[in-house]
Amino acid sequence: MILQRLKLRDFRQYRGDNELTFAFGTDKNVTVITGLNGAGKTGIFGALNWVLYGDAAAVKGELVNKAVAGEERLAKASVELHFQHEGTRYVARRIQVRTPSGTEREEEFTLDRLETGGRVVRIPDPSRSVNVILPADARRYFFFDGERIDELSRVGHEADVREAVRSVLKLKVLERAALHLDEVSRESAKALRETGHLTQEQETLIAEREAVNTEMTTAQERLKDLRDAASQLEHELSATRSKLDQMAELRTVQAEEKLVHQSLSMFEAEYEQAAVVLRRAVSGAGPLVAQGAVKRAKEILEEKRARGEIPAGMRQQLIEDLLREGLCICGRHLDDAARSALENRHKSVVPSDVADAVLAAATEVRGLEVRAAIVGRELSEAVTRRETLREQIADTQRREEELHLKLLSDFSEDVAGLERTRQLFDNRLIDTRVETRRVELEIEESKRKLLDILSKLESHEARTGEAQKLKRAYELAVKTGDAARGVLEAFSTDMRGRIEQSTDQIFRELTLKQKTFVGVTVTPDYRLEVEDRFGPGSLVSLSAGERQVLSLSFIAGITRVTGEEAPLVIDTPFGRLSEEVVDNIVEALPKIAKQLVLLVTDREIDDDARKLLEPHIGREYVLRFNDNTSQTSVEVVQ
Amino acid sequence: MGVQDLLSGYLKKLEPDVREILADVILAEQAVIDMDRPRVKEKIREIIDAQVRRGQRV
Numbered sequence: 001m002i003l004q005r006l007k008l009r010d011f012r013q014y015r016g017d018n019e020l021t022f023a024f025g026t027d028k029n030v031t032v033i034t035g036l037n038g039a040g041k042t043g044i045f046g047a048l049n050w051v052l053y054g055d056a057a058a059v060k061g062e063l064v065n066k067a068v069a070g071e072e073r074l075a076k077a078s079v080e081l082h083f084q085h086e087g088t089r090y091v092a093r094r095i096q097v098r099t100p101s102g103t104e105r106e107e108e109f110t111l112d113r114l115e116t117g118g119r120v121v122r123i124p125d126p127s128r129s130v131n132v133i134l135p136a137d138a139r140r141y142f143f144f145d146g147e148r149i150d151e152l153s154r155v156g157h158e159a160d161v162r163e164a165v166r167s168v169l170k171l172k173v174l175e176r177a178a179l180h181l182d183e184v185s186r187e188s189a190k191a192l193r194e195t196g197h198l199t200q201e202q203e204t205l206i207a208e209r210e211a212v213n214t215e216m217t218t219a220q221e222r223l224k225d226l227r228d229a230a231s232q233l234e235h236e237l238s239a240t241r242s243k244l245d246q247m248a249e250l251r252t253v254q255a256e257e258k259l260v261h262q263s264l265s266m267f268e269a270e271y272e273q274a275a276v277v278l279r280r281a282v283s284g285a286g287p288l289v290a291q292g293a294v295k296r297a298k299e300i301l302e303e304k305r306a307r308g309e310i311p312a313g314m315r316q317q318l319i320e321d322l323l324r325e326g327l328c329i330c331g332r333h334l335d336d337a338a339r340s341a342l343e344n345r346h347k348s349v350v351p352s353d354v355a356d357a358v359l360a361a362a363t364e365v366r367g368l369e370v371r372a373a374i375v376g377r378e379l380s381e382a383v384t385r386r387e388t389l390r391e392q393i394a395d396t397q398r399r400e401e402e403l404h405l406k407l408l409s410d411f412s413e414d415v416a417g418l419e420r421t422r423q424l425f426d427n428r429l430i431d432t433r434v435e436t437r438r439v440e441l442e443i444e445e446s447k448r449k450l451l452d453i454l455s456k457l458e459s460h461e462a463r464t465g466e467a468q469k470l471k472r473a474y475e476l477a478v479k480t481g482d483a484a485r486g487v488l489e490a491f492s493t494d495m496r497g498r499i500e501q502s503t504d505q506i507f508r509e510l511t512l513k514q515k516t517f518v519g520v521t522v523t524p525d526y527r528l529e530v531e532d533r534f535g536p537g538s539l540v541s542l543s544a545g546e547r548q549v550l551s552l553s554f555i556a557g558i559t560r561v562t563g564e565e566a567p568l569v570i571d572t573p574f575g576r577l578s579e580e581v582v583d584n585i586v587e588a589l590p591k592i593a594k595q596l597v598l599l600v601t602d603r604e605i606d607d608d609a610r611k612l613l614e615p616h617i618g619r620e621y622v623l624r625f626n627d628n629t630s631q632t633s634v635e636v637v638q
Numbered sequence: 639m640g641v642q643d644l645l646s647g648y649l650k651k652l653e654p655d656v657r658e659i660l661a662d663v664i665l666a667e668q669a670v671i672d673m674d675r676p677r678v679k680e681k682i683r684e685i686i687d688a689q690v691r692r693g694q695r696v
Contacts, residue, residue, distance in 0.1 A: 169641055170645070174664070180667070180678055181663065184686065473683075473686045476659060476686050479653070479656050480660050483656045483657075491645060491648050494644070
């Protein structure tokens with residue numbers, strides 16, 4: 001299906017006629033519809049779902065325009081979609097009417113085929129026909145809300161995925177073919193019996209064949225149920241094992257909590273000790289406090305020394321001895337000038353006891369200076385240590401709190417109970433697998449019996465030409481029915497493998513964790529599994545955004561494998577995705593999808609993404625909501 | 639290569655008469671848009687009868 005035009009009349013907030021044409025082509029296959037919140041993007045999305053499938057739930061609230069409903073007694077809303085499928089053009093049209101009592105009901109749904117030459121053929125069963133073109137169970141993987149598509153890759157949605165894949169891959173066509181061929185073969189057998197051309201043995205063989213066929217159908221259904229049950233059990237087992245692993249983690253957390261608690265006690269004791277050291281350092285910090293006074297005293301001493309008011313280092317006794325002996329300090333006799341200088345010096349020298357006191361004071365001042373430096377260093381070290389310890393204590397307390405919370409929130413279940421549950425699931429899984437194998441063997445045995453019966457039937461000669469024809473028709477119907485089932489089985493296995501490969505490749509292109517994720521698996525029951533570098537089973541730990549990327553990859557994978565002409569219509573495609581992921585998607589998706597319709601807010605596509613998308617945009621619209629009229633109009637972006 | 643081409647690959651492995659019937663039946667099932675179930679079965683009977691006639695001529 002390729003979308004061509006959508007026409008709205010008095011639908012939701014789109015008063016009057018509004019029309020959108022969708023882009024489709026090799027290069028320009030993207031249509032971008034931009035609107036602010038509440039502008040009517042979801043209305044467009046809902047209109048597509050409603051016109052094709054009558055899914056009013058996709059459009060919340062009334063469908064008929066409220067303003068029109070207020071003016072007209074029997075107000076109507078209509079949506080018309082022109083689309084193309086396998087070279088043929090169709091027009092789907094649905095009309096909703098609002099009765100005077102205020103209730104709404106569907107008035108009309110039609111599907112017309114436009115033939116060459118302008119002839120229009122009305123298709124008698126439009127719902128069924130639309131369902132064949134794009135099955136309802138498959139369309140939600142082509143028309144989807146980007147923010148909810150992650151559900152596709154959630155555990156428990158395998159049945160939906162399986163149904164969608166069956167529809168998209170035409171497996172249902174093969175299933176129907178096998179079913180109808182069986183019915184035709186049964187009817188042929190009945191005709192053979194009625195013409196009386198069957199021998200007793202042939203009739204017996206045919207009855208046996210039908211019985212075996214019935215047995216086999218029952219066994220195949222049972223096998224499907226068993227495989228589903230096994231899949232469910234595997235999930236539950238995996239979840240229980242995961243909880244048990246958490247229990248193992250519990251012991252680690254408890255051990256860490258104990259260690260943290262010990263560390264905290266140690267740090268607190270050390271902190272107390274540091275406080276004592278600090279107090280001691282503070283009490284001995286007099287020189288540090290008096291550092292200013294010491295400095296001033298030293299300056300005064302220096303000044304006095306310079307002025308000669310304090311001893312300059314020559315003692316009074318020494319000068320007196322030199323004058324008395326008439327000798328210089330170097331041993332020569334003093335001449336008059338030298339004697340006069342020495343006598344002057346003697347006059348300025350202070351008495352010895354004063355000199356001693358001054359010298360002692362100078363020594364004391366220098367000592368105080370050295371002591372102040374030591375005390376300063378000790379104080380600084382004590383303060384630093386105490387600060388470090390305070391930070392360590394705060395960190396340790398925080399970690400202890402985190403561990404307490406973890407112990408309270410993550411490990412509330414009983415280990416023994418979980419272990420019992422695990423054993424129970426384990427046993428059930430084993431039983432289911434044993435039963436599955438038994439049923440598989442039953443089916444193999446039924447197939448063998450059928451071949452045997454068919455071979456016996458073939459060996460019988462029909463007695464008349466008519467009987468021969470009937471018999472041949474019967475045999476061909478049986479063989480073709482068997483062939484249809486064989487092709488179905490092999491083809492679906494092959495398709496699953498191809499989808500898996502394609503999904504894996506696309507996911508790795510789109511995801512940001514290209515080294516972390518090593519592979520995507522599509523299991524036989526169409527469950528998506530992701531393997532990261534630590535092993536399989538990482539689906540449960542994917543974020544919603546990652547699941548969205550995985551689901552998109554899966555849909556794109558199916559689209560690529562089938563090569564079908566199907567549109568991807570995505571409402572709010574990038575709402576919660578990172579910029580880099582959006583860039584990856586807008587680069588990849590237009591090349592994978594045949595037709596892409598994006599309903600976006602003004603903030604979803606940034607400049608970088610826009611540059612990547614621009615070459616593929618064939619049509620672009622803006623939805624303008626007028627607050628004065630409460631109506632939206634569709635504007636074409638040139 | 640689309641689904642149809644891939645499916646054709648599987649059909650090629652069948653016996654000629656069965657292959658021809660199944661290919662036609664699949665086409666009939668795919669073109670089921672305008673056809674109800676009894677008409678599909680009637681169409682299948684026609685396909686098989688045509689094959690029987692071809693076989694008799696051979």
